[in-house]
Amino acid sequence: MTLQIYLVFILTFIIYIIGTLAYSARIVGVKTGRIAVASAVFNVFVLIQRTANTIQAPLLGKTVDNSINTGQTSSLLYIFRWIIFSITLATIAGSILMPTFIRVFNELVVSFSVYRSLPKLIFHAFSKSGIEQFRNSISIPKKENLYELRNFSKTPRKVMLLNMIAFSVSSVSILSALYAACLSPNLRTTCSTLSSVINSISTIFMVIFIDPYLSMVTDDVIRGDCTELEFNRCIIFIVVGLIMGSILAQFMLVPASKLIVVIAKLL
Template sequence: MLTFIIYLIGTLAYSTRIVGIRTGRIAVSFAVFNVFVLIQRTANTIQAPLLAKTIENGINTGNSGNLLYIFRWIIFSITLATIAGAVLMPTFIKVFDKLVTSFSAYRSLPKLMIHAFSKSGIEQFRNSISIPKRENLSELRNFRKTPKKVILLNVIAFSISSVSVLSSLYAGCLSPNLRTTCSTLASVVNSVSTIFMVIFIDPYLSMMTDDVIKGECTELEFNRCIIFIVAGLIVGSILAQFILVSASNLIVIIAKLI
């Protein structure tokens, strides 16, 4: 459940980029985006000790064989979360639109959060509920004008980040005498996906945002790119199922070498 919530938040955060284009409040929208990313990454730090405890119990009881089965269910919850986030994006685009507008009035994130959970805030959320439009889904067929390299890198980066903690912990299960070293390598693995995001994906989306503002790119093309980015998250989470064991074995090899 915690994993589902973490990755649902991460997927919905992309809605704020579309809102930034629609409202013209780019900086405020990115500030809201950073808040949601911060929540996701903070929740990830809570997740790791809980999983480490599961590893310890599995090793102590000699029942470590079931851990791979548990980890595959965790990755499956990531896939469900990204799919749910994709379905909920139209709703949260409307919600974030109102949040960005309200932020300009309140000029304080704590006050904005209080308003979000107030009676009027809940009513606004209820009125914002909507489902994905068929024409938006049809954009997935138009693959010619999409940045294929960026989408591929996004798939790879998300698959790596999905297994970073899990593979390092499972590596500790495969080699119990090196499990401390293996667990510390989680941050190294996760930094690889972070580098992909910071160097290739985020700058590209930022440049597309500037192009839309300057009129060199249409809002439809930007939305199409976001749709493919979110679809890439789903594909990346599925790919994570296939690289979990290989990544764990690789971490064991690295732990032995260092």
């Protein structure tokens, strides 16, 4: 494997950890009552995660070209499956780190009310006191939160299913388009450009169905129509949906690539 491929592994892992940890900001917003600030933090992290995976295409471009020239598409598929597996590992790692980052985001939200400046807040985060606060915030998932996974009957199943599908499409969009370019080299340009369209559809899907639902549940907590425990359970199952979505992406990779080839031929 080349240096670019290892770089894709590392960046993909970091990006999807950030995307998973972003949901910690939702919980912090409910705990602190600073919904607007927490939502702003959430939107920034989610925007990074949903758009940064486009770096996969240019970094993998040379590898795709070599596979087309040599006809060794099986090795490219092997690499792509490992990239998707890194997404699964990142979402699992993010879910384990959530208790720690809930405390970290709590400090950031409170500190933002003091500094009222993002550059000053970032400077404070990397200061001696900021690093010490991070050390004190290190925590592990509590057993009672894990027990909430048993309460599947109280879970918004439709939202969880939609979230899982949208995340799987987002995870595989770039890779499936690149693999489609290998399956149909004469349409490689058309196949590659379709990746941004698919990724945009996935993003719109999450913006229309998932984000509004979380905002609605957040408002229910503020009004007292929903408890913090029920809200935390919702976030837990949303994150579980991310993990399941990344696993589903493994099965979607090849069919999605073939579908992209069909669409490219129709255009």
